[in-house]
Amino acid sequence: MSDYRVHLQTLRRAFPQPVSDQEHDAWFVFSMLRALDQLDAMKSERPILGEPAATDFRSAADRRVPEETGTVESTARQLVDYFSGMFIWGHPRTQVNVIPPPCIPGILGTLLPAIYNPNICSEEGSRGVSLAEADVIAMTAELMGYDPQRAGGVFTFGGTGTLLYAIRTGIEKACPGSLRSGLAGDPPVVVCSDDAHYACDTAVAWLGLGSDNIVSIPTAANNEMRSCLLESELNRLAAEGRRVACIVATMGTTDAFGIDPLEQIREIRDELVSRHCLDYVPHLHADAVIGWAWSAFRDYDLQANSLRFPDRTRRALAWAVRHIGQLRLADSVGVDYHKTGFAPYVSSAVFFRDAADLQLLARSPSTTPYLFQSGEYHPGRFTLETSRSGSGPLAAFASLSLLGKTGLRTLLGHLVTMAELLRDRLQSHPCVTVMNPENYGPVTLFRVYPPGVDTFEIPQRELTDAAMADQLRQHNDYNRRIFELIHEEALRGEGVVLSMTDRWRESDYGVPVSALKSYIMSPFSEEQYVQAVLESIERARKRIAGGD
Numbered sequence: 001m002s003d004y005r006v007h008l009q010t011l012r013r014a015f016p017q018p019v020s021d022q023e024h025d026a027w028f029v030f031s032m033l034r035a036l037d038q039l040d041a042m043k044s045e046r047p048i049l050g051e052p053a054a055t056d057f058r059s060a061a062d063r064r065v066p067e068e069t070g071t072v073e074s075t076a077r078q079l080v081d082y083f084s085g086m087f088i089w090g091h092p093r094t095q096v097n098v099i100p101p102p103c104i105p106g107i108l109g110t111l112l113p114a115i116y117n118p119n120i121c122s123e124e125g126s127r128g129v130s131l132a133e134a135d136v137i138a139m140t141a142e143l144m145g146y147d148p149q150r151a152g153g154v155f156t157f158g159g160t161g162t163l164l165y166a167i168r169t170g171i172e173k174a175c176p177g178s179l180r181s182g183l184a185g186d187p188p189v190v191v192c193s194d195d196a197h198y199a200c201d202t203a204v205a206w207l208g209l210g211s212d213n214i215v216s217i218p219t220a221a222n223n224e225m226r227s228c229l230l231e232s233e234l235n236r237l238a239a240e241g242r243r244v245a246c247i248v249a250t251m252g253t254t255d256a257f258g259i260d261p262l263e264q265i266r267e268i269r270d271e272l273v274s275r276h277c278l279d280y281v282p283h284l285h286a287d288a289v290i291g292w293a294w295s296a297f298r299d300y301d302l303q304a305n306s307l308r309f310p311d312r313t314r315r316a317l318a319w320a321v322r323h324i325g326q327l328r329l330a331d332s333v334g335v336d337y338h339k340t341g342f343a344p345y346v347s348s349a350v351f352f353r354d355a356a357d358l359q360l361l362a363r364s365p366s367t368t369p370y371l372f373q374s375g376e377y378h379p380g381r382f383t384l385e386t387s388r389s390g391s392g393p394l395a396a397f398a399s400l401s402l403l404g405k406t407g408l409r410t411l412l413g414h415l416v417t418m419a420e421l422l423r424d425r426l427q428s429h430p431c432v433t434v435m436n437p438e439n440y441g442p443v444t445l446f447r448v449y450p451p452g453v454d455t456f457e458i459p460q461r462e463l464t465d466a467a468m469a470d471q472l473r474q475h476n477d478y479n480r481r482i483f484e485l486i487h488e489e490a491l492r493g494e495g496v497v498l499s500m501t502d503r504w505r506e507s508d509y510g511v512p513v514s515a516l517k518s519y520i521m522s523p524f525s526e527e528q529y530v531q532a533v534l535e536s537i538e539r540a541r542k543r544i545a546g547g548d
């Protein structure tokens, strides 16, 4: 045998066999099992895998493609090593961000397409797996209150991708034909709240509108867009003859779980069109990548409360579902299953109330001569991406099918119950103030104050009184220090893993206000881990008082 043939023989063993070979199949599964075993061995009581060590990025520049072929085992070992020090999102001591632990079916939804590699660019490259995309789109559309017969949607590369779709569609509505001719004159603007995700900026910048053409509407203390200011801004823009490509309502802000008043925004948009006799309707997008999952409560009777949620939880859910129940009023909605849907990354989809909107983005068939030769399902005609993995839709399908509405309600209800418990304890603490008391979700923003600070008055005054600027900054520093100490502890595997936001909002006089953040996403969270947050804060305060 020639040398390359020998190598080829070895390499063939490193692929799943095209025709089932039970011995080899078993070895394939065993290889996965070994890797999983090695990862499992890195688990302890702590919220991290393996040993917490600093990651050395400088060594990366010395990495090279090896000369010789490796083995499946040695490669797997190398992969496993990368996970050392990784946070375990499902650990009840991890309360970092809106990062969920994926459920097992969600994981399988990512694993199976990794093996068979469907390309959902079109039915041609994915056959029935494309059907999973169509299924999940209909399931979720109906869950959110859209008519699944009329609505349409596609999976894309994250919440940022959903915004790109919405804004690009909006541009095409405001400036018809610009997909081909480009934009002439003043670019249209995108309007969102000052608490909207920076992905809006990204989309506007990358679409060539320029991020200066974002009009940002101030939020109220409860982190929702002030609709009266939206109305006056839109009227001003219309009077100036500026076109509005998209109004983005954030349905669950990233830091505070603020929810914009979608119904009012829709009314304001509709009135604007008639008052100024606009020849187009500004596109209204709901960035619900976090909030969408609360749709599961739309038809839950909170009065009867068959799942027996505690009273405080019921009230929190009532607040959220009152807002999220309005999603059907938006022209499009962004959904991240990889946030509040317990699916692994990347699993996001954008929905249009009217599937015909997606056709605004369609490219001419002459540009894709080698595609779409057979079948009827060809999202690749209008998707931004060419190749798309089947893992997004399959993971989403698996999560939704496993959980069902009852499962979503149970998990979200539990996370909110734990967050409410945390709020209760934080609010009772003389030196702590909860900064988003009116946003009843799984995330709690709070500030810790040094001994002696009157937390009944100071936090409020810091937000409004410019004379407090220095104090505000000092207290930002104090909270940063608390965060660092808690984080240091967490990396040693003690206490809890929290996060921090440098600017959950600006004070009325323009200074960023930081906050510590607990985002409870673990199904395993329980009261004792809520208490652990308070204990971590106490230890950090003592160390600072002691001169640390």
Ligand SMILES: *Cc1c(COP(=O)(O)O)cnc(C)c1O
Binding pocket: 157, 158, 159, 160, 161, 196, 197, 199, 250, 252, 253, 254, 287, 289, 290, 336, 348
């Ligand atoms: C996370 C987030 C995004 C970005 O979504 P990715 O899936 O991380 O790309 C956009 N908007 C909001 C409100 C978010 O919380």
